[in-house]
Amino acid sequence: MVDLKLVTKAMGELDEDQVVSALTDFMASDPSREDTLKVMSACQQGMSLVGDLFDQGEYFVGDLIYAGELLTKAIETIKPALKGESVAKIGKMVLGTVQGDLHDIGKNIFKSLAESAGFEVYDLGTDTPPEDFASKAxxxxxxxxxxxxILTLASNAMKDTxxxxxxxxxxxxxxxxxxxxxVTSDxxxxxxxxxxxxxxxxxxxICQGWVK
Known part of the structure; x- marks a missing residue:
């Protein structure tokens, strides 16, 4: 099993060589889906570090863009280990970042996991108008x-959708x-x-529970 703290630290420091090396070695060990989800979580935690450093002024927009690209590469590396034994589709999902928001890192992680779980995902991308969600659904x-x-204004866009x-x-x-x-319960x-x-x-x- 790969060192999860190392993966989180390397992702947070945007150390592509170390991230790719660690994940490549991990995949060579024929990992279980459970272990792969743990690695995915470690990558997400690394992205949280990136967000914190951006908030503190240590990272800039270019770093965020690079972090997104690095996370995409990480997901693609471990995605084969997330495939379930069955390829049968369990449901259809329309997914998108709401109007006024251009962030897509979290959405892309969710999409990869949902697809690996058997969902047929229709990704509308970012800055998606409410009516586009409705028409696609x-x-x-x-x-x-x-x-x-992730922006405050997204709450109104979600309600409008x-x-x-x-x-x-x-x-x-x-x-x-x-x-x-x-997002919160409120x-x-x-x-x-x-x-x-x-x-x-x-x-x-949660989504799997809805379609069972």
Whole structure:
């Protein structure tokens, strides 16, 4: 098993060589899904360090962009170990970062885990208008709508998106989950979502429970 603290530290320091080396060695050990999720969590914790350093003025926008690219590379490296034995699709999910927010790191982690769990994910990207969530959910007959956002303004966009789903007569047929650093139980109630998560793996477990 790889040293999880080392992975977190290397990710936080944006040490690509060390991250890639550690994850490559990890994959060579034919890891279990459980261990791979632990490594994924370690990578997420490293990204939290990056966010803290950005808030402190140690990192800049360019560092955030690079961190996102590094995380994407890390996910792609370990993604094969997240594949379940069954490739059967268990449900359809429309996913996106809400209008006014351009952050996609958390969304991309959630997407990778959801796909590996058997969901058919339709990723709308970032800065997604409420009506786009509704139209896509209707088009693909989605079971779940997932909204991501980390800016304060995202809360209003999430609420507007739920309203858009209601106006399209879709709300009763879809479950809604919201995610991001800002989400809380109070915000979940405020926007009218069914669940919230600040942990991608836990969020996917919630969604799996909905489609069983």
């Amino acid at each position: 209707k088009e693909v007959n989605a079971d779940i709508v997932g909204m991501s956002g 739920v309203e858009s789903l209601k106006e399209a007569n879709l709300r009763e047929n879809v479950k809604i989950i919201i995610g991001g650093n800002l 915000l979940c109630s405020h926007v009218g979502a069914d669940a919230f998560t600040t942990n991608a793996a836990e969020g996917v477990k």
